[in-house]
Amino acid sequence: MDMKLEVVVVPVSDVDRAKEFYSVLGWREDADFSADDGLRVVQFTPPGSEASVIFGDRVTSAEPGSAQGLHLIVSDIEAARAELAGRGIDVSDAFHDAGGVFHHAGNEARVAGPHPDGADYGSFASFSDPDGNEWVVQEVTTRAPGR
Missing domain, CATH: 3.10.180.10 (2,3-Dihydroxybiphenyl 1,2-Dioxygenase, domain 1)
Structure with a gap:
């Protein structure tokens, strides 16, 4: 069975600051959704990539800045x-x-x-x-x- 990497969750402390940064990189903004419970999901895709990154509020318990490599x-x-x-x-x-x-x-x-x-x-x-x-x-x- 094929398995394709689709999304990597990137832990951030300030969603809007991260959104600006990934926008400056020239990555495509795919989504910015919010829910009533405070969940916010922002998705960006690098040019030419089939995989995306997601960051936001309440999407991971990982410490901001802990994604390396x-x-x-x-x-x-x-x-x-x-x-x-x-x-x-x-x-x-x-x-x-x-x-x-x-x-x-x-x-x-x-x-x-x-x-x-x-x-x-x-x-x-x-x-x-x-x-x-x-x-x-x-x-x-x-x-x-x-x-």
Whole structure:
């Protein structure tokens, strides 16, 4: 049975501030619904993505800012960085991991610059939303078989 990732819940402390941030990213706003019991659900979808993010009031008990390592895949890490910076986003410089397998948590083992061989899945940049939820931009030009 196919199972597709549809939604990732991102814990935020201020829904309107988060809504402004994800709007500045250029993501499509799909929904902003409220219920009488205080539930508020806001959904945004990154350009080209089939999966969306949801945040709001009463949608998660996770601490605001606790989502780490959420990945966005791009075909050109430097172009993605330039676009994010052009939108006023505080995005890191491109980096690759010292071990070359996958990036470590936080800033551990980050080596400045894209992967020296331009290896797919090897170049990254990162940014955070106003609550500190971390997004990692990863360059992939040719997907590995089966992906």
